[in-house]
Amino acid sequence: MPAISIDTFFACSLMVILVVSAMASTSKLLYPYLNNGLDENIRERYREISKYMLLNVGEPENWGQNSQVTPETFGLAKAGAFNAYELDVDKVSRLNSENLYALSYADIFLALKMSDVSFRIEIKPIFEVSINLTASFNETDSKIYQFEILTEKHGSRVQANLKCYIIAENYFNITDTVQSSGRTSLNITLSNNVNGPALLIVLAKSIYEQGITSFSAYAFAHNSAEPHPKGTFLKLSPVNYNLTASFLHSEIVLQDAYALTFNYNSSLTQTGNNSQSATYNIPRFLDSSPIIIVVTGQNSTDFFIEWTAYPQIPFRIGADFSNSQTLSNVFSYTYTVSIDSALYQCNIWLGGPNQ
Incomplete structure (x- = not known):
């Protein structure tokens, strides 16, 4: 399919998403052992359960903010939400x-x-960002790293604006915003005075x-061993909007932390x-973007970089239906x-026991 057709298709798809954001698409997973008959009553019941999970706040309504609370009733909606x-x-x-x-599957089930x-x-995220290191070149006092950045949805390219952050030991840099048609080459130059490992973070916003x-992130060696x-x-x-950084090793000394x-x-x-953790406040940015949190430090003599996203996605939790022989519908x-x-x-x- 020509690139212009894909871009037009994706643009139209996004418009449809916004118009019908309160609607869900439904499909039945048919395994060899399942009955091919479509039970409308079960399908509609499960649809209402899925909507219930997303439209109700649960009890207590602020169970998410209180890290020590396990909800009595489950719901993911924001309390006081307008939409x-x-x-x-x-x-x-x-x-x-x-x-x-984190809640366990048993916590949610109950x-x-x-x-x-x-x-x-x-x-x-609605589309994917992939980062690939394609080449590197040594200069007199620096090294150039060449990356390929892909923004795609189901294999089709997505036009997006890219913002890139590069972090290493005592080093922080931001690139200018780059417009991508779905595939972009990016050169990153790091001085030989900079010690790694380094982390490239890419945030991609649909045009x-x-x-x-x-978003995505890519850790790579620079004047260092390969990153862990x-x-x-x-x-x-x-x-x-508070970060707990729990130490997984002894002799950890934290250095810099960023919200991006x-x-x-x-x-x-x-x-x-x-001796076991450190805490930070997370700013409340007025930006329609996930917050990428980066923390750097030393483990004995080794420099490290850790990162996560807020909200802490992507994730998948729950039953593995692909291997179950006791569920139908x-x-x-x-x-x-x-x-x-x-x-x-x-x-x-959603699935239930065989009838």
Whole structure:
């Protein structure tokens, strides 16, 4: 398909998303052992349950902000929201297992109070950002890294504006906004005086709808060993615009911390610390963008960079229906939801026991 056709298709798709954001698409997952007959009563019941999860605040209504509270009844809606399908940033973040205060599947199952229903919930950006390191070149006193950045939806290119942040030890830099047709080459030059590993963060905002922003990050070696996997040194848990950075190793000394959105950025100041963790306040940016949180430090003599997003997406929690032989009538529902003015895709799968 020509690029212009794909761009036009995507633009029209975004317009439809905004007009029918309160509507869900539904599909039935048909496995070899399932009955092919469509039970309308079950389908409609599950649809109402999926809507209930997103339109109700739960009890207590502020269970997301209170990290020590497990909800008595489950709901992801933001208390006092003006629009349908407006979710609470902390309720969403506490569904991610990376969060120190995450709910378990059992917690949600009990709070949902529907013993005959299994579920899976996924929330993610509406389109994907991929970062690939394609080449590197040594200069006299620096090194150039060449990256390819893709913005795509179901394999089709998405036109977007890109904002890039580069972070290393005692180093922070921001690129100018770049307009991408879906595939862009980006050169990053780092001085030999800079020590890594380094982290490239890309925030991509759709040129058709400013509320749709996606992101990705890529860690790479620079005057350093290869970076460790994300989550090796710190467990980052944002709740109620406070960040808890829990130490996963001894002898950790934290250095810099940042909060980054498409249009704004800020250094973070510690508000507390002990031998096991440190805490920071997270600014409330007026930006239709997820907040990317980055914390750097030393583990003994090794420099490290950890990062997460707020809301803490993407994630998937719940039952794995693909291997189940005890469930029938498994349906999936897709919604467009908003979290702090940014739009995301929410997929909910629901299934019940064989009749």
